[in-house]
Amino acid sequence: MVCVRGLKSLLNEEITVIKKDEGTAPGWRLGVRDAFGIPVAILAAGFIGYGSLAEEYGLSIAHSVFASVAIWALPGQLILIEMHSIGAAAIAIVLASTLSGARFLPMSMSLLPLIRDPRYGNATVYFAAQLISMIGWTMAMRRCPDLRSEERIPYLIGFQLTCIGTAAASVVAGHLLAGALPPLVRLGLVFLAPVYFLMILIGDLRTRLAAIAVICGAVAGPLLYVVNPQWSVVAAGIIGGTAAYLIQRKHGRRA
Template identity: 30%
Template sequence: MGNWHWFKQGVRGILHLPVLMLTLSLVGFAALAHDADISLSQTIFIQVTVWALPSMLVLVDGMTSNTPITVVILGVALAAVRFMPMIMAILPEMRNPKTPTWVLMVICHFMAITAWVFAFARFDKVPRENRLAFFFGFSLTLCIFSTIIMALAYQVSTNFPPVFLVGLAFIIPVYFSTMLWKSARINADRLALIFGVILAPIFYYFAPSIDLVLVGLIGGTAAFFLRHKVKRL
């Protein structure tokens, strides 16, 4: 069975629950972008070129609060830095020595937490040489599917009943916090999540335009140095 078979197996992954959760989160993002007066074409452009919800939220946060571009870049970069260790963890299990780098660069554009968790959990059932095809099948389908749903939702989001919009907006924090907690590998990851929650309101109060950057740097540093001081979370 070749790559095409496993690509299609990846495509069939679209029927799983995390896909629904991410898509609903992105529908929530569409409503948020609509509220922030960001046009449909810009919203689609953000989703397809960035393809990482936390980065997208930092970006929109910066676009609406008139933050200088350098601070937005710094915030987005800090939110996205997790992709480096994520890719370093998963790539040795799916690349083979003959895969050209540009192919990896294209496929890894679709690397985000949902596809990472989905693929990593299933690699033991996929032959090593077909894992790249399997991952690409899933992550590409996920991107196309959720972008279509998101774009449709953007156009009708003013007609949603308020209770539905509130429910949607609430999926993002709960889905991402639980997903990140679940995919955390060591205590430092979990400790950093807790520090982020505690520090966010403090820095929002004292330094609203650079609060996220400070929360990341200070909370992350604290988690790094205290990671051996607490028992397993």
């Protein structure tokens, strides 16, 4: 969903470069190798931005690492620390953050049939599900059909653990950088996370429905914040998202 198209064009070059190793190296090692390069660079930028922002909000490094590893979804983490910083109610934060993770449902639903193999039990499969991220999903959907069935889950795990390690290190770097650099550079670092999301959102709109939803949300978000900061994120999602859904349905019927 979000980000997939742009990622695909970026990752294409990576894939052709490493294709010659197929069939020789074990799956997990291919996964680790695929991760180093553009995926690691994209993640580092995003998580350095997140760490800087968290430092600015007075959150601890330990918390940022925990949030990054446990939630493992930047939009959900951004919602968490933004809403926390304005003192939103716990229930509103959990609701908004959780709803923002809805993209993982179709992602894991579509990836699972591709990677399932009788050699791996349920525990391994459910563990792999926790590791799925946007980049890993995009990569695995493209790479796995070329791998032997038993190498696919190790590939995903190798790739994703490399990504999570990068994220954890980057978030620490973000905290340290934000604490050490002069105010002007800190301003840039704090701005990194929102710009990153803006690019991912606007740059990779695949469907008309997604585009309408982004526009409705972008209008509703700031307006509702004026009315009620605490619930503005949840409200913008539900009101803006429902409006977008209805607009598309009406339009689709007429056409």
